[in-house]
Amino acid sequence: MTWIACELHTHTLHSDGRQTLRELAEGAAKLGFGAIALTDHNTMSGLAGKADIEREFGLTIIPGMEWTTFYGHMVTIGLSEFADWRQAGRSDIDRGIAEVHRLGGIAGLAHPFRIGSPACTGCFWEYEVGDWNAVDYVEVWSGTFPSIKTDNRRAFGLWTDKLNEGYRIAATSGRDWHAQEETDEPVSVTYLEIEDEGGESGAASAASPDSGAAEPSRFGAETQPEEVGRGASSAAALAETRLIEALRQGRVSVTIGPLLTMALESGGELWSVGSSVPARVSARAASAAPTSDVPASVGSQGEEAADSVEAAAIRVKLSLDFSVRRGLWTLDDQVFKLKLHSNLGEELSLDAPFKAARPEEVGVGAAESRKALLERGALPAAPGVGTAEEPLRLDLEAELPTPAADSPRSWLRAELWGTARGAYTRIAFTNAVYFEHEEGKNRL
């Protein structure tokens, strides 16, 4: 599995952008993106010349279109052809989404809380969605330095609400990129985790250090020999398919800095973001959890029991990869907070020390604080010491708390909090891992 840095919301001269596709692709390549989605307003004519531009800049261009309608903007990507945006009434967007799906695409709410007409026509999402399961994703971060903006906080809240209601929806960022203009603000990246060879669906994976600079040929022809003869366009199509599939399944992590990944582990099995922990595992963890009213047993039997508790528990493995898009983002040295958030609220908060020159590679348990790390000598005594060396990576592991029997966990995501440009805010977040529960059991 490989994480690809993507920009999923862009415009060109073919709608109201002030850039050609070539200029856009060049700018995206310079910013370390491995893929972009072209989402011009109500047209796909801007894709002309796509194959040559993909080759020239070594990135994948996903075909798409932003439904720029009277009651909301909807980003649609991965379509084979045009889906008509003009017939959508306020209460029948479901039909439009179904049409997008029929054409092989996926649909997401674009900037759902941006002010609407007349300031920004149709920009606020006013559609009544009948079936939220049909919505593939919500663009929860729009624009540059998105996490501090009120509109995006509302969008993030909407996503969380829908997860709490039991829907499985992905969350992305999109710059809504209209022109090649310099910005001082942090640029957000949506990382999509694509399968390499054979496909190890559901398995956790490590981020490859150069994941931001993937070439279309790299995840195409060489691993699929039967595709070779059909040339580069086929490789690009394969890349598109994998990226769309990753987003459809929620293998997504969003950041303005390091790549944050999360996997859950229990009894030797692994579940990464976008996948579901089966009911038997959740049940096993719940039943094996030590409770305060049972006295601790002693002797060999006790040890066995302890072992089985150990095996049944769900452990969460978090990784921060600071090597992605190296030199293209900056954050001050600090101790980040890595938080686990679920339908039960904030479940855990871990310290994640960061030093721009050389983040220390440490493994810590849930209980370990920065103070403990300092005492152990795991943290550098003074900032600014040390040389840049691989790997620029921080791994943390912790045991997931066992929820009360009457309030099961249905989803879990990781969030990275810290200070950016003087504001304490979300720096990154993963999409959710879901938890299945047996029918009639542990259900609210």
Next chain:
Amino acid sequence: MELLDIQGSVTPEESRTHIRVPLELHEGCGRLNVRFEYAPKNLEDRERALELLKESYDLYILPEQREQAVARADRHLPLKNLITLSFDGPDGYRGACHRHDEVQELFLASGEASPGLMPGRLEAGEWNVTLSLHCIVTATCEYRLRAWTSEREESA
């Protein structure tokens, strides 16, 4: 050959509606030309604009932030009318021109087309130009749509 020259007037009540204008394209047409213009573009009445904005803030902005939004309303001025064009041929959709220009000179031909439109065969038969009235903020907005064909692909 001239196909169409129509004028019309629309009002704010017609915001969020489409006007579909049919065109009959004859055999052997090399290029479809369209000129579309509408005026006024901006709502110059500041009082009215602020009133409209205030109404929209009540809809779209959280109560605790409305006061601040009103104080910063200038960032959303001037308010603009927005009408966009999209095209359909007998073979299907031929693109849209979603941009704010109040005068648009567009063309479609087999090898080339204006940005937003899809080049390709100009099939004879019924075509449609759709005017999408995304937002009309002025009391009235006048438009004029002209369409004509040329035998040759290049502009005359």
